[in-house]
Amino acid sequence: MPNNDNIQSLDYDSLTEALYAELATVLPPLASDPDIFGFAIFVPEDAGAACLNYTFGNESKITAKPGTADALDQRYSPIEWIPTLPAFKNSNRILESLVSQFExxxxxxxxxxxxxxxxxxxxxxxxxxxxxxxxxxxxxxFGTIWYRVLAMTDSEEPILAEAFETLNDGRARKEATIYYK
Incomplete structure (x- = not known):
């Protein structure tokens, strides 16, 4: 009979390693661009539509008046950053395999x-x-990227707050904590 132990025994380490390797190629050009302040990985919310994407935030694209709620959303809500989210190709192949095993x-x-x-x-x-x-x-x-998070388009899973606390300090922790309580 299926149980939680079967889910834990899946090889999530291979997903970590694939993402680590892809980040090693994605991050360098972003990390040296002083206009880029944020980076997010969109993680799956549903096994049936599982996909890993990333996005990044640019200072130059924040158009709202500083100090307003709109400005905070433009800065700290990764879904606001860019309209097309690039996918992690190799990581998504491993994720597809994990989904199949999960099923x-x-x-x-x-x-x-x-x-x-x-x-x-x-x-x-x-x-x-x-x-x-x-x-x-x-x-x-991450170089000059000072805001780093995991994101889901429509969820408030505890792992998102844990990631925020693990990956951020300073200004990000001070200004964005309200999004992760």
Whole structure:
């Protein structure tokens, strides 16, 4: 019978490693651009539509009056940054494999059990992204990018607040904490 142990036994480390490697190619040109202040990885909210994308925020695109709620949204809501989110190609191949494995081990579950196991799967995929970003933060790969987060288009999973607290300090922690309570 499928259970939570089966979900935990999936190889999330391979997703972390793939994201880490792709970030190593994506970040350098962004990290040296003084106009770029933020970086976000959009993590899956649903196994049925799982995809990993990234985006970045530019100072020059903040058009709202400083100090307003609109200015805060333009700065700290990654969905506001760019209209087309580039995908992580290699990482998404691994994610697709994990989704397939998840579907196999969760067959036969329904209701609350499926909801719980699905939530654990999504959390572990997001944690893989957090671990990859954390390694890059520790290595200084983010350069001048001072705001770093995980994002979901329509969710408030606890992993998002954990990522915010793990990946940020200074100005980002002071100004954006209201988005992660």
């Amino acid at each position: 196999q081990v969760s067959q036969g579950l329904s209701g609350k059990k499926l909801y719980k196991v699905h939530g654990e799967f999504i959390n572990r995929c997001a944690r893989a992204a957090l671990l990859a970003m954390k390694r890059h933060k520790e290595e200084g790969t």
